[in-house]
Structure formats: C-alpha cells, structure tokens
Amino acid sequence: MLKKTVVDGKGGKVVLMDSITKVNADDEGAVVVSASHGGTSSGEFALEVPLKLVVFNDAGGGKDDAGIAALEMLQGRGVAAATVAHTSGRIGDSLDMWENGVLSHVNAKAQELGLSDGDEVRDKLTNLVT
Numbered sequence: 001m002l003k004k005t006v007v008d009g010k011g012g013k014v015v016l017m018d019s020i021t022k023v024n025a026d027d028e029g030a031v032v033v034s035a036s037h038g039g040t041s042s043g044e045f046a047l048e049v050p051l052k053l054v055v056f057n058d059a060g061g062g063k064d065d066a067g068i069a070a071l072e073m074l075q076g077r078g079v080a081a082a083t084v085a086h087t088s089g090r091i092g093d094s095l096d097m098w099e100n101g102v103l104s105h106v107n108a109k110a111q112e113l114g115l116s117d118g119d120e121v122r123d124k125l126t127n128l129v130t
C-alpha cells in the first residue's frame with residue numbers, strides 16, 4: 001500500500017496514500033491525496049491529524065452522495081477537502097489520482113486555497129505547496 005511524499009515545498013508537502021487510515025502525526029500540515037472514498041468514515045480519519053488539505057476519491061457519488069459526505073463534515077470542522085472524479089482517478093490508487101485526477105467537488109475551505117472543480121490534481125496541488 002503506497003504512502004509517499006511527492007512534493008516538498010516552502011508551503012508544505014503533498015503526501016499520497018492509498019488509504020486515509022495511513023495518516024499519522026508525520027503528516028501534520030500536509031496536503032494528503034488519499035485514494036479512499038470521501039465518506040464520513042474517511043473524514044473521521046482525516047480529523048485525527050491537522051491537515052492543510054485532504055483529497056479523496058468521489059467513488060461515483062454513491063447513494064445520497066455518501067461518497068462525498070466528508071467534504072461537508074470537514075467544512076464544519078474548518079478542514080479543506082476535495083474529491084477526485086472516479087472517472088479520472090482509480091479508487092484505492094493514490095498515484096493514479098495524482099497523475100490523472102481531476103477535482104470533482106471542493107468544499108469552501110478548499111476554495112479559499114484556490115481549488116475549483118475541474119482542476120488537475122498534480123498541477124494545482126504542486127502549485128499550492130511550492
């Protein structure tokens with residue numbers, strides 16, 4: 001299971017992880033690209049460590065938008081969060097999300113960082129931390 005820092009700049013680092021369950025204290029302040037779905041259970045893991053931004057896979061939305069429910073939950077806790085379209089990045093594969101991902105949903109805190117639906121993940125997040 002991949003966990004790897006791909007960018008380390010003056011504005012922080014970008015860490016890829018195939019599962020949000022791998023987040024730990026070493027990731028504090030990082031931008032995390034997690035290939036987990038964006039449901040509330042994933043959001044709970046993201047709250048364990050103060051992150052600059054967390055990106056999930058939208059998992060196709062799911063019933064009642066369960067695949068993106070973490071975004072609203074994290075917004076309520078002041079955490080920037082976004083999802084990658086499942087059609088652009090494979091769920092469970094953070095490297096594919098990094099290389100090919102396109103943002104599909106962003107919460108207001110992520111918008112404050114300059115993220116928008118349709119942004120290419122690698123370009124936008126690299127610019128965010130360099």
